[in-house]
Amino acid sequence: MWFTPMKAYVYVSLKKSVLDPQGKTIQGALKKMGFKGLEEVRQGKYFELTLDGGLTRAEAESEVARIARDVLTNPVIEEFRFSLED
Amino acid sequence: MWFTPMKAYVYVSLKKSVLDPQGKTIQGALKKMGFKGLEEVRQGKYFELTLDGGLTRAEAESEVARIARDVLTNPVIEEFRFSLED
Numbered sequence: 405m406w407f408t409p410m411k412a413y414v415y416v417s418l419k420k421s422v423l424d425p426q427g428k429t430i431q432g433a434l435k436k437m438g439f440k441g442l443e444e445v446r447q448g449k450y451f452e453l454t455l456d457g458g459l460t461r462a463e464a465e466s467e468v469a470r471i472a473r474d475v476l477t478n479p480v481i482e483e484f485r486f487s488l489e490d
Numbered sequence: 491m492w493f494t495p496m497k498a499y500v501y502v503s504l505k506k507s508v509l510d511p512q513g514k515t516i517q518g519a520l521k522k523m524g525f526k527g528l529e530e531v532r533q534g535k536y537f538e539l540t541l542d543g544g545l546t547r548a549e550a551e552s553e554v555a556r557i558a559r560d561v562l563t564n565p566v567i568e569e570f571r572f573s574l575e576d
Contacts, residue, residue, distance in 0.1 A: 409529055415536055430537070430561075439557055441550075443495055443540040450501055450536035451516070454529040464527075471525055475516075 410455040412468040414476055414486040417448030422481045451476055464488060496541040498554040500562055500572040503534030508567045537562055550574060 418424050424446045431445040453471070455464050468486055477484045504510050510532045517531040539557070541550050554572055563570045 417536065417538065427537075434557060434561060437561070439553065441542045441544050441553065443542045444538075445540075446538040448536040448538065450503065450534040451513075452503065452530075452532040452534065454531075456527045456529045458527050467525065467527065471520060475520060475523070 408457045410457055410459070410461075410464050411489040412453040412455060412464065412486060413489070414451040414453065414468065414472045414484055415448060416451070416472070416477050416482050416484045417446060419481055419483050449476070461488065494543045496543055496545070496547075496550055497575045498539040498541060498550065498572060499575070500537040500539065500554065500558045500570055501534060502537070502558070502563050502568050502570045503532060505567055505569050535562070547574065 427444070427446040430447065431442055434442055434445070451472075453468060455467070459467060465488060468488065472484045472486050473479070513530070513532040516533065517528055520528055520531070537558075539554060541553070545553060551574060554574065558570045558572050559565070
């Protein structure tokens, strides 16, 4: 067993079927500023978790999935994906 | 020249030297809920840009870098990274 910290990245975004007014606003602002070729902008949240390394990779994976699903995401309107590093 | 839409992902996070009270709050909540082994939580923003495909890859890259640097990031306290997907 090793104890190097492990990083996990969780990305939470609105489901495709949910309107994203914040993204739309950014898109409108960018267009006014002269940026071209933007079809859509959507905004989400991003979490960087540092785990203390007392977990195996499989344990870390299930812990992070549980945190993402139960705490960081509102399952009614949001979806998540995550990745582990190290 | 091709016109398939291209996706770009921009990740904006607080610089390491900047305190992240929102992340600390989430970390505290997770600890209270019984999640173990969490050393740090930091929250950032995440943007999904859809480009209309009228740009070459190199053009898209410089356009996205410019948007990320000039509009989506506050350079005083934040840093960004981005990736392009076809």
